[in-house]
Ligand SMILES: NC(=O)C1=CN([C@@H]2O[C@H](COP(=O)(O)OP(=O)(O)OC[C@H]3O[C@@H](n4cnc5c(N)ncnc54)[C@H](OP(=O)(O)O)[C@@H]3O)[C@@H](O)[C@H]2O)C=CC1
């Protein structure tokens with residue numbers, strides 16, 4: 001098989017058991033909604049309180065019982081720049097254990113098609129922009145998330161090794177920074193977009209005239225709405241078969257300052273915005289090259305302004321139950 005993979009349609013059976021690992025999270029819940037909308041009738045999910053994926057025996061028992069035919073691995077320890085920088089052992093160890101257990105059990109119990117989710121932070125800190133899939137392992141990682149990135153790189157290698165040793169058509173996708181309904185809005189632990197929505201909404205409600213964001217505001221990031229991400233995941237499972245991970249993004253990025261203005265406008269916050277440069281900036285830019293995804297026949301459809309507005313509306317409608 002060519003390194004670039006194949007892009008023929010390979011429809012999934014809508015009635016087969018389909019396990020969405022992490023189905024209560026930002027990405028997993030969007031994948032679940034999309035699969036339901038696409039007619040899948042045999043979806044399986046488990047909360048971490050019912051099935052701790054770090055527990056190898058429990059994971060094998062679960063696979064033995066459910067015998068899923070398809071799996072998306074969207075369960076992971078996930079957080080923003082500060083959480084990653086503060087708890088690198090947790091991000092490395094938990095993610096390695098979760099993915100090794102799930103991938104080993106999936107192979108043991110004959111899962112036919114599986115999608116592993118990594119992250120754009122797997123690429124070198126100073127990778128050429130936009131970042132192509134083949135820049136993996138060509139330079140040093142960004143230190144604020146290197147432990148998490150190494151776990152994700154091990155996951156990509158695990159998928160490639162299964163393909164090589166067992167011939168299974170499993171694949172990996174590398175999403176850019178995601179956002180949308182069901183996100184984690186914890187002030188310390190979240191990613192930037194939910195953090196800004198919460199900070200500005202609280203300031204607007206309290207009539208506060210000054211907010212302080214992290215870093216310099218100059219880094220550039222690419223943001224993809226999670227409903228687009230969910231659609232891309234199913235599309236790749238049905239249209240892509242290859243060893244290389246596939247970047248999933250919009251192909252457009254903004255500075256964090258520009259993002260902050262978009263969120264302020266969407267929330268109705270008109271006060272001053274300060275920047276705390278004692279907090280890390282992280283990688284200066286990580287814009288994904290999405291040509292492989294385009295070759296597979298998919299592109300994003302939810303614009304950033306529209307996506308921020310609908311996420312603010314979701315946040316306000318769910319104030320009492322949001323995570324964080
Ligand atoms: N959010 C983002 O910007 C990006 C995310 N990704 C990737 O997408 C995937 C999903 O991320 P996202 O949805 O944002 O993360 P969330 O934190 O929103 O969700 C993660 C899910 O994983 C589950 N989980 C965590 N630990 C365990 C465990 N030990 N056992 C069982 N389940 C567990 C949680 O289950 P429960 O709720 O039941 O506790 C939760 O539902 C991850 O692989 C992440 O790396 C990649 C790039 C960007």
Ligand SMILES: C[C@H]1O[C@H](OP(=O)(O)OP(=O)(O)OC[C@H]2O[C@@H](n3cnc4c(=O)[nH]c(N)nc43)[C@H](O)[C@@H]2O)[C@@H](O)[C@@H](O)C1=O
Nearest residue numbers: 080081084119121145190191192195213214215280281282
């Ligand atoms: C998806 C990706 O997410 C993480 O990487 P990151 O892209 O750096 O993610 P972030 O969203 O946390 O920050 C983006 C930028 O925004 C700035 N920023 C301003 N104000 C706030 C703020 O209030 N909170 C946060 N979190 N950031 C802020 C912040 O200083 C930085 O410059 C990885 O660890 C890794 O997990 C990963 O894969």
